[in-house]
Amino acid sequence: MAHRIGVLLSGRGSNFEALAESISAGRIPGAEIVLVLSNREGAPGIERAHARDIEARVIPSKGLEREAYDRLVVAALREKGVELVCLAGYMRMISSYFVEQFRGRILNIHPSLLPAFPGLEAQRQALDHGVKFSGCTVHFVDEQLDAGPILLQAVVPVQDGDTPETLAARILVEEHRIYTEAVRIVLEGRFRLQGRRVLLTPSPANPRGRGN
């Protein structure tokens, strides 16, 4: 049976689209996105899902406490038999209830080299700080914001003329690449956890292992 993925997003949905495209192209064997969920009405990512004939729902969060909201989200994910949850531009903190229900099976992509610049506007934070390199991180989600064990990172140079937008665009290319790679690693079980460290284990096709 296919590995069933649920994607949570709040906006544009380019990371969702990159994952969907990778699956269509056979770069994540045996995977299927069975549900896209958004907390925001009108998120372009929802339209992108419809265009690909992927079920997409909006669960508005207005007026609900964090855990009450997450109970609705978890119920929807369970109803669809989701095995792996991918946060893709999902601009909400998730509750410990949610983390507990999918422990070790929630991934997030963040547009900085964590633990630098967690939270909002990571690319602007990087420019304001004056770093010469930034990048992106795929990590497992735990109870803390942008803090779980790191699966993959990619480094991107900062250029003198960069604005948050130009830096974000350069990072986004790498986000799309490493999110696909990370999902594949997780679904193939090609990692083990040693404390906070995620050690990648060799695949049969590449016995020396593959780093990033």
Ligand code: GAR
């Ligand atoms: C991406 O850059 C993603 O890394 C970031 O939001 C953007 C969503 O773009 N996520 C966060 O900042 C989470 N803290 P997308 O909707 O086109 O995938």
